[in-house]
Amino acid sequence: MTVSRRPFVKRLMLHVALLPFLIFALFPFYHMTLTSLKRDRELYDRYAVPLVITQGPTLEHYAKLLWDTEFLTWTKNSLMVTFLATGISVVIGTIAAYALARLKFFGVASLGTGIFITYLVPTSLLFLPLAQVVQWLGLSDSKWALVLTYPTFLVPFCTWLLIGYFRTVPKEVEECAMVDGATRIQALWRIVLPMAVPGLVCAALFAFTLSWNEFIYALTFTSSSEQITASVGVTTELIRGDIYFWGSLMAGAVLGSVPIVILYVFFLDYYVSGLTAGAIK
Amino acid sequence: MAVRADDIPVPRGRPRLAGRVREWLDHESILGPVFVTPALLLLVLLVAYPFVMALYFSMSNAFIGRPSRWVGLHNFIALWDSDVFRQTFQNAFVFTSIAVAFKVVLGIILALLLNEQLWFKRMIRGAVLLPWVIPTALSTLGWWWMFNSLYSVVNWTGIALGIMDPPGPNWLGQRYYAMSAVIAVNVWRGLPFFAITILAGLVAIPKELYEAAEADGAGANARFWHVTLPLLRPVLAVVVLFSTIFTFGDFNIVYILTHGGPINATHLFATLSRQVGIDTGRIGEGAAISLYLFPLLVFVVWAQLRFVRKQVY
Numbered sequence: 001m002t003v004s005r006r007p008f009v010k011r012l013m014l015h016v017a018l019l020p021f022l023i024f025a026l027f028p029f030y031h032m033t034l035t036s037l038k039r040d041r042e043l044y045d046r047y048a049v050p051l052v053i054t055q056g057p058t059l060e061h062y063a064k065l066l067w068d069t070e071f072l073t074w075t076k077n078s079l080m081v082t083f084l085a086t087g088i089s090v091v092i093g094t095i096a097a098y099a100l101a102r103l104k105f106f107g108v109a110s111l112g113t114g115i116f117i118t119y120l121v122p123t124s125l126l127f128l129p130l131a132q133v134v135q136w137l138g139l140s141d142s143k144w145a146l147v148l149t150y151p152t153f154l155v156p157f158c159t160w161l162l163i164g165y166f167r168t169v170p171k172e173v174e175e176c177a178m179v180d181g182a183t184r185i186q187a188l189w190r191i192v193l194p195m196a197v198p199g200l201v202c203a204a205l206f207a208f209t210l211s212w213n214e215f216i217y218a219l220t221f222t223s224s225s226e227q228i229t230a231s232v233g234v235t236t237e238l239i240r241g242d243i244y245f246w247g248s249l250m251a252g253a254v255l256g257s258v259p260i261v262i263l264y265v266f267f268l269d270y271y272v273s274g275l276t277a278g279a280i281k
Numbered sequence: 282m283a284v285r286a287d288d289i290p291v292p293r294g295r296p297r298l299a300g301r302v303r304e305w306l307d308h309e310s311i312l313g314p315v316f317v318t319p320a321l322l323l324l325v326l327l328v329a330y331p332f333v334m335a336l337y338f339s340m341s342n343a344f345i346g347r348p349s350r351w352v353g354l355h356n357f358i359a360l361w362d363s364d365v366f367r368q369t370f371q372n373a374f375v376f377t378s379i380a381v382a383f384k385v386v387l388g389i390i391l392a393l394l395l396n397e398q399l400w401f402k403r404m405i406r407g408a409v410l411l412p413w414v415i416p417t418a419l420s421t422l423g424w425w426w427m428f429n430s431l432y433s434v435v436n437w438t439g440i441a442l443g444i445m446d447p448p449g450p451n452w453l454g455q456r457y458y459a460m461s462a463v464i465a466v467n468v469w470r471g472l473p474f475f476a477i478t479i480l481a482g483l484v485a486i487p488k489e490l491y492e493a494a495e496a497d498g499a500g501a502n503a504r505f506w507h508v509t510l511p512l513l514r515p516v517l518a519v520v521v522l523f524s525t526i527f528t529f530g531d532f533n534i535v536y537i538l539t540h541g542g543p544i545n546a547t548h549l550f551a552t553l554s555r556q557v558g559i560d561t562g563r564i565g566e567g568a569a570i571s572l573y574l575f576p577l578l579v580f581v582v583w584a585q586l587r588f589v590r591k592q593v594y
Binding site: 017115123 | 303306307309310311312313314316317319320321323324327328330331332334335338387391394395397398399400403405406407408409410411412413414415416417418419420422423424426427429431432434437438469472473474477478480481523526527529530531532533536537550551554555558559564567568571572574575578581582585586
């Protein structure tokens with residue numbers, strides 16, 4: 001009773017209760033960024049307070065990362081692999097999802113189940129034999145191996161997500177168009193796809209995020225500096241022996257996350273809806 | 282209902298074949314298979330076939346660059362003689378059960394908080410979800426630095442708050458601490474998925490049920506245990522099943538934070554399988570290790586299909 005009479009206090013308490021969760025979620029990013037901006041002198045001073053910068057920020061670690069390492073090449077590789085894998089997967093996923101959601105044909109139900117099962121297969125189960133396949137195809141140590149293999153986990157995801165979205169487009173709209181003389185493909189292209197745009201954006205965003213973040217395939221199938229992606233480059237090439245350049249390492253971790261953070265800021269709501277749709281639908 | 286091709290005015294000069302193809306594609310029984318073929322090819326060639334290969338490797342003594350011989354179930358059985366594998370097996374269960382338990386409990390609490398009236402709702406949700414979207418390999422580097430033996434900010438804070446005795450634990454160098462560190466990072470990264478999905482489940486619970494319960498004199502506690510929790514059960518089941526398989530098969534966090542150490546105390550199937558299969562080249566043994574993920578995968582798929590998805594297909 002007292003609580004409902006004082007909504008302000010109740011709200012304040014809620015935010016206080018949320019505080020530990022927010023600190024837990026955000027502190028690692030804060031600390032990473034802070035480390036990347038500190039001068040080495042302060043960074044390796046065991047008596048300095050690690051939570052703030054006292055001796056002035058510096059961009060020297062970023063400069064070192066961009067000019068003394070292959071970071072830009074790795075980023076370029078990541079972008080290429082991610083854009084291609086996303087594009088391929090969204091197209092394949094879209095038509096497959098449309099067929100599974102709308103059309104009646106032989107084996108449609110078991111195919112839907114099959115795609116759902118592959119959606120659950122963790123990449124860590126398949127990386128060993130896939131490395132062999134990649135070798136047979138002559139794609140060892142090539143970023144094209146990633147363009148080829150990323151769709152194996154992106155297509156099931158996109159298909160699964162889009163089946164849900166296509167089901168929300170009323171069948172009647174499409175049937176009307178077909179009665180008016182459109183073929184099924186025209187109806188799909190002009191009527192259904194425009195109505196499913198939020199779903200397509202969502203699928204593309206998640207495919208982009210998943211392939212940008214992928215690590216085990218990239219680590220296994222590529223190794224030379226000209227072929228690796230940003231995540232692999234930062235985690236393998238910046239660590240040499242026992243000497244770590246923590247400043248540059250953290251700068252790499254920050255810069256390697258930038259593309260995703262940009263997408264994230266603009267499309268937050270899609271991320272929220274996609275996350276729940278993937279699990280619940 | 283379907284329009285016959287004759288009714289559609291075909292522009293002059295277009296080859297007849299195109300018209301016929303168009304007519305065919307208007308049939309569901311043809312368009313359907315055509316539309317699923319690319320996905321099917323991909324999944325057969327790059328998922329099903331490699332899986333069969335993994336089975337074959339695991340039953341051979343395959344070694345990089347050497348012809349392999351069939352050895353039956355030898356690899357699967359011989360693994361049990363290895364201390365490293367037995368340790369890994371145990372680690373996988375400890376890691377998965379503790380991490381998933383934390384994610385469920387914290388996820389429910391966080392979802393309940395997010396479901397209330399908040400001042401900066403969108404921003405708070407955005408912040409909560411952030412660990413899930415950032416590349417795990419890169420954010421784990423940040424954690425690696427936070428657990429550094431000399432400059433750990435975790436220890437500095439602990440000591441400053443008087444919770445830890447200087448110099449504080451060597452997080453990644455002692456077995457139980459290393460396991461806790463790996464679990465903590467997994468919980469950090471997986472909590473957003475739990476919280477946001479459970480939140481969607483909470484929003485879907487009809488308000489009338491709470492009003493009815495309140496009218497019957499149920500307090501906040503009783504409402505949670507007798508209304509919220511039972512109605513969340515389907516969502517919780519999905520989230521837990523999903524998370525179990527992906528936590529069990531986790532690679533990135535352990536690989537970057539501890540490389541399986543100290544003395545294999547944090548190795549999981551994926552990291553051990555990579556070490557054996559790629560680093561030392563014993564592909565057969567490596568494949569057998571990763572296939573120990575398979576029984577759990579079968580269980581999760583079965584449970585999903587049996588209890589969760591049955592209403593769809």
